[in-house]
Amino acid sequence: MLPSESKDTNNVAIIGAGPAGLMAAEVLAQGGVDVTVYDAMPSIGRKLLMAGRGGLNLTHSEPLDAFLPRYREAAPKLAAVVEAFPPERLRAWCEELGQSTFVGSSGRIFPKVLKASPLLRAWLRRLDTSGVQFALRHRWTGWDDKGRLLFQTPEGEKAVEAPATVLALGGASWPRLGSDGGWAETLMAKGVKISPLKSANCGFKVAWLDIFRDRFEGQPLKGIGLSFGGRSVRGEAVITRDGIEGGAVYALSAELREAVLASGRATLHIALRPDVKPRDLITRLSVPRGKQTFTNWLRKAAQLSPMAIGLLQEPAFASGVALASMSPEALATLINAVPVRLTGVASIARAISSAGGVDFDELDGEFMLRRLPGVFAAGEMLDWEAPTGGYLLQACFATGAAAGKGALKWLESVIPG
Incomplete structure (x- = not known):
């Protein structure tokens, strides 16, 4: 016709x-x-x-x-x-x-x-x-x-x-x-x-531990710093069921995307307390725990949310090193440089652009x-x-x-x- x-x-x-x-x-x-x-x-x-x-x-x-x-x-x-x-x-x-x-x-x-x-x-x-x-x-x-x-x-x-x-x-x-x-x-x-x-301006895939994903899916990480490839940004991110997204992630998404597409992975670092100087953070983490549980002590000493502490557990579990066994210096370093391994780029159908x-x-x-x-x-x-x-x-x-x-x-x- x-x-x-x-x-x-x-x-x-x-x-x-x-x-x-x-x-x-x-x-x-x-x-x-x-x-x-x-x-x-x-x-x-x-x-x-x-x-x-x-x-x-x-x-x-x-x-x-x-x-x-x-x-x-x-x-x-x-x-x-x-x-x-x-x-x-x-x-x-x-x-x-x-x-x-x-x-x-x-x-x-x-x-x-x-x-x-x-x-x-x-x-x-x-x-x-x-x-x-x-x-x-x-x-x-x-x-x-x-x-x-x-x-x-x-x-x-x-x-x-x-x-x-x-x-x-x-x-x-x-x-x-x-x-x-x-x-x-x-x-x-x-x-x-x-x-x-x-x-x-997209999110990325992360193979979260089931316990972390099930508890914190959909919750925001506020007041954080993200860094990758020599660039650092401040803002917020959101934990998704299969990854991470949000404004701070989007700001680095071009560099992260190219790295993931080139090698299949990229490591994003998250600073949970970017406004606290390393020396001050070490001092706080040197306070004796006493009878407190490690999680409760860490929450008070470093002023971390339960989700932030859960995020710290991810690389600790992968490395086989318990957080409680880490020195104040090592723990302070981890808190402001939590490695998050990205394994894929979110679908273009869900990307902002x-x-x-x-x-x-x-x-x-x-x-x-x-x-x-x-x-x-x-x-x-x-x-x-x-x-x-x-x-x-x-x-x-x-x-x-x-x-x-x-x-x-x-x-x-x-x-x-």
């Missing part, structure tokens, strides 16, 4: 209704272009709404010279677009939508209402006023032999002829929200280089795919990653704006008049 022809022929096609796609649509509509946004899901901005469940962290307030290195190897590729659409511009854009923002104690920037839904509703109203159309439940499957976009819809396959296309299909994390990475094979078939999609994607060398300066004239790419489907803290959304908004501007410029060059 031949695909039906879309009524939206000659509208610029935006594929993906997340922040990058919607921003590209806004830029194009403001440039006087007719736009249709296609998405496989039945509603818009699902991952954005998910990100806002605990407070929508839009961006960060730190200066750009500190901000840009957060994008690691991709920083030189993203510098120009983030500088063109910086955090200050994103905050002003929110204000224009009637959603004022504030800087939190950590420097992160949030809408004052914290949630994503009021911002998304205001944005969709503006896009509707600008004439942007939406076609939901349209899953993009590639192109036909006439160069038309193909979509699977509830009514069957549909072919769409578009003068330009912006792909903003997301990475592969949280696929139930719409970004499943299925686009990668389609683009690779066209010769586009795609770096493998991998978990980012993903690394990998369209290689930047495949894009020209306007974010157009060199092998596919008139096709632009933006957002998390590009090969970059960043920690949580507002950097993820900032780059999605900025690359969406850049792709929209690039598409406008390209249309001006190919459409007479």
